[in-house]
Amino acid sequence: MVSAGSFRSVDGGAIRFPHRWTPEGVTVEADFTGAHLLHLAAAGCVLNDIYREAGELGIRIDGARVSAEGGFDTQTWISSGITYHVELNSPASSDELVMLLDRVDHVAEIPRAIRAGATVRRS
Template sequence: MLAVLVGIAARVTMTRSNSAKGVPMNQFDVVVSAGSLRSNDTHAIQFPHRWTSEGVIVDAAFSGAHLLHLAAAGCVLNDVYREAATLGIQVDGVRVSAAGGFDAETWTSTGITYSVELSSSATAQELARLLDLVDDVAEIPRAIRAGATVHRLRGQRQDQVLPPS
């Protein structure tokens, strides 16, 4: 079995960093893993997964920044399994690490990068082709790259303020 670590600087850049102005940045790291590369961390959370019988392990803190990065990493992990099945590549394990920062002054993203670790008997060339395909088709990274708009609903479906319970 061949284990390949492939680092891909995802082409996800939402804004430029203001770090040149001396504004400190925060780093928000997440890891998702499945199959033979599943984490054994007792603090990680397990979720059911359509591509693996043992589920997916998520190792991330709970903040909006972590969840944004988790969405990208989780999508990449899912798409590795989906596209591998389409290409006829056996994947025994996947671990995706994603990270990025937010400018502490403006709270805009400084971008997201991710890397993928694969356990597979496929050749390094086949796995590189798989990861290139996933980088092109993964829906969440594509939405982030495109700059999706987000709006709070108003009117009939507006926010509700409930009395304390």
């Protein structure tokens, strides 16, 4: 889970990182396994793009929390897919926030790359 603004984690185990779109940075709560890191990459990208796209649209975001989860076939390690959930704290209307999240879902680079598939090779 990644959080920023009014949704930043106060858990002592959360990791804190600077963030270009939020003055107090972001917090990250995730286990350090390959699966969790893949899910964290998707969630982190969505959070970044929420702030970037909101800025371009003139929508104020006071807080954002994005969690992602999914599973793997333990025989083949093929992902069963990733589902992400977004919580926003914003004075914007519900319609504006739906438009923002639709736009983010369309442009978020990591979810787009995962959806398209990619070759991974050792060099």
